Amino acid sequence: MPDSLDLPGLTALIARSRPHYRTATEFVEAAMREAILAGTLPAGSPLRQEELAAAFGVSRMPVREALRQLEARALVEFHPHRGAVVAEISAEDSADIGAIRAALEPAALRLSLPRLTPEDFALAAELIAEMDAESDPGRMGELNRRFHMTLYARAGRPRLLALVEQHLAAADRYLRFQFAALGYHPRSQDEHHALLAACRAGDADAACEAVTRHVLQAGDLLAAFLRDRA
Amino acid sequence: MPDSLDLPGLTALIARSRPHYRTATEFVEAAMREAILAGTLPAGSPLRQEELAAAFGVSRMPVREALRQLEARALVEFHPHRGAVVAEISAEDSADIGAIRAALEPAALRLSLPRLTPEDFALAAELIAEMDAESDPGRMGELNRRFHMTLYARAGRPRLLALVEQHLAAADRYLRFQFAALGYHPRSQDEHHALLAACRAGDADAACEAVTRHVLQAGDLLAAFLRDRA
DNA sequence: TGCGTGGATATTGGATCCAATCTAACGATC
DNA sequence: GATCGTTAGATTGGATCCAATATCCACGCA
Numbered sequence A, B: 001m002p003d004s005l006d007l008p009g010l011t012a013l014i015a016r017s018r019p020h021y022r023t024a025t026e027f028v029e030a031a032m033r034e035a036i037l038a039g040t041l042p043a044g045s046p047l048r049q050e051e052l053a054a055a056f057g058v059s060r061m062p063v064r065e066a067l068r069q070l071e072a073r074a075l076v077e078f079h080p081h082r083g084a085v086v087a088e089i090s091a092e093d094s095a096d097i098g099a100i101r102a103a104l105e106p107a108a109l110r111l112s113l114p115r116l117t118p119e120d121f122a123l124a125a126e127l128i129a130e131m132d133a134e135s136d137p138g139r140m141g142e143l144n145r146r147f148h149m150t151l152y153a154r155a156g157r158p159r160l161l162a163l164v165e166q167h168l169a170a171a172d173r174y175l176r177f178q179f180a181a182l183g184y185h186p187r188s189q190d191e192h193h194a195l196l197a198a199c200r201a202g203d204a205d206a207a208c209e210a211v212t213r214h215v216l217q218a219g220d221l222l223a224a225f226l227r228d229r230a
Numbered sequence C: 001t002g003c004g005t006g007g008a009t010a011t012t013g014g015a016t017c018c019a020a021t022c023t024a025a026c027g028a029t030c
Numbered sequence D: 001g002a003t004c005g006t007t008a009g010a011t012t013g014g015a016t017c018c019a020a021t022a023t024c025c026a027c028g029c030a
Helices: A007-020 A024-038 A049-056 A060-072 A091-115 A118-133 A137-155 A158-172 A175-182 A186-200 A204-229 B007-020 B024-038 B049-056 B060-072 B091-115 B118-133 B137-155 B158-172 B175-182 B186-200 B204-229
Strands: A076-079 A083-086 B076-079 B083-086
Touching: A024 A049, A024 A060, A024 A137, A024 A158, A049 A060, A060 A076, A060 B060, A091 A137, A091 A158, A091 A204, A091 B091, A091 B158, A118 A137, A118 A186, A137 A158, A137 A175, A137 A186, A158 A204, A158 B091, A186 A204, B024 B049, B024 B060, B024 B137, B024 B158, B049 B060, B060 B076, B091 B137, B091 B158, B091 B204, B118 B137, B118 B186, B137 B158, B137 B175, B137 B186, B158 B204, B186 B204
Parallel strands: none
Antiparallel strands: A076 A083, B076 B083
C-alpha cells in the first residue's frame, strides 16, 4: 500500500464535479467516497487532513466532516490523534459482507423482477458484453456494479437499493486484486449470463438462487484472496 | 413535535458516560444516537449546534462532526444554512425498512440459531416477560430490540448484526407512537412467544418464517400509523 | 551494541473567529 | 388590508488558531 495518495487521480474529479455541490463538505465526502470505492485510494492509505484539504482547495474542516461521514459508512477508520486511514477489509469482514449481500440482493431482485422492462434486459446484456471487452480492473468494478444494480433498480425501495449498492461496492473494492491475482474470471461471467437468463424468463426463484450463488461465490473468492495475502 | 429539545433527558446520559470516550466527537455521536433511537429527541426536532454544544459542555465542532456521522446513518438531515433536524420517517421509508429487516433478520437468525444456548433462551423469555410488565413506551423499544438481538447474537457476524440493530432501532423509534395510538399490542407478544418457541425447538425454517411475519406485521402497523398521522 | 529515555516535530482534536445566507419582522406601497 | 421589498438578527459553513498527543530520532547508559 502506497505511503502517499494518488492526488492526480483526485484532481480530475475535483475540477469537474465541484460546482454541482452546494457545500464543500458534501462535495468532499462524495469525491472521497467515489475515490475509495473505485480504488483510487487503496485500503490502508493514510488520509492526511492537510494534504486532502490542499488537494480539494478547502480548509481542513470540510475534510474532517467528510471523514467522519465516511467513518460512519465504515469506509475509513479513525485512530485518535493518529489520523484516518482507508478501511481495510479482513477475511472476517468479507464473510460478513457476503452474508449481507446474500440476504439483501435476492430480496431486491424479487421486488424488482416483475417490473423489469426489455430495455433493462438489453442494458444488462450490454454491460455483460462490455465486461468481456474491459481490461482495466477499475472499470470492471463499475460495470459489475451497474449490471447488478440494473437488475435491482425497479424494486422501488431507495434505502434498500442504497444498502445493496454500498455492500456491492465494498466487495468490489477488492475485485481489482482478484482480477490481478486470478486473471480474468470467466466463471463470474457465466454466472452473470445465467442470472440474466433467469430474469428474462421471469423465473424469480431461479434468479434469486442464481444471484445467491453468485454472491457467495464472490465472497469465497474474496476470502481466499485475503487469506493468501496475509 | 416540540420546538426545543429535551436537554434534561440528555444531561443524565452526559455526566454518566462522558469519561468512557476518548474524544468528544465520539462521545457526542454516541449520546445523540442513543437519544434519537430512544426517542428522547423525537423525529423533526431541530438540532441547534450552539444549544447542543452547551448541553454537552463542548464547542460546536464536535457537535458538527457528530451530526455529520448521524447524517451518514440517516438519523438526521441537513438543510444547507438552515441546520439539521432529526430525520422523519415516511410511510415509504417504513416499507423500505420493513423490506430490509425482512431480508436481514431471518438471515441473522439462521446463522445464530444453531449456536444459541439455554441461557440465551432464558434471557429472551425474561425479556418477553419484562415487556409484559413494562408500561413506558421508551423502555419497550429497548426491550424489544434486546429480545431480537439476543436471538441473533450468536451469528458471529458483527457487521450484519450492526446493520440489523440499526434498522431494528429505526423501526422502533416509532414504536412509542404505535404504543400510544394502539394501546398495548398483544399480537406482537404472541409473535414473540411463537418465535422463541420455534427457536427453542431448533426449527430454523419455522423460526425464520415467524420472524419474517413478525417484521412484516410491524412494518404494516408502522405504515398504517404514519398514513393516519398524515 | 542494544535498549530506554527525552525532547523536537508533525498531526490531530478542539475552540474561536469571520463570512455567507436564511428567517423574520417591519414598513412602504398598491 | 394585503403584498412586496428591505433590513436586522440568528445560525450555519468555513477558516484560522491553539493545545494535546503521538511519532521519531538522537543521546546516554548498561
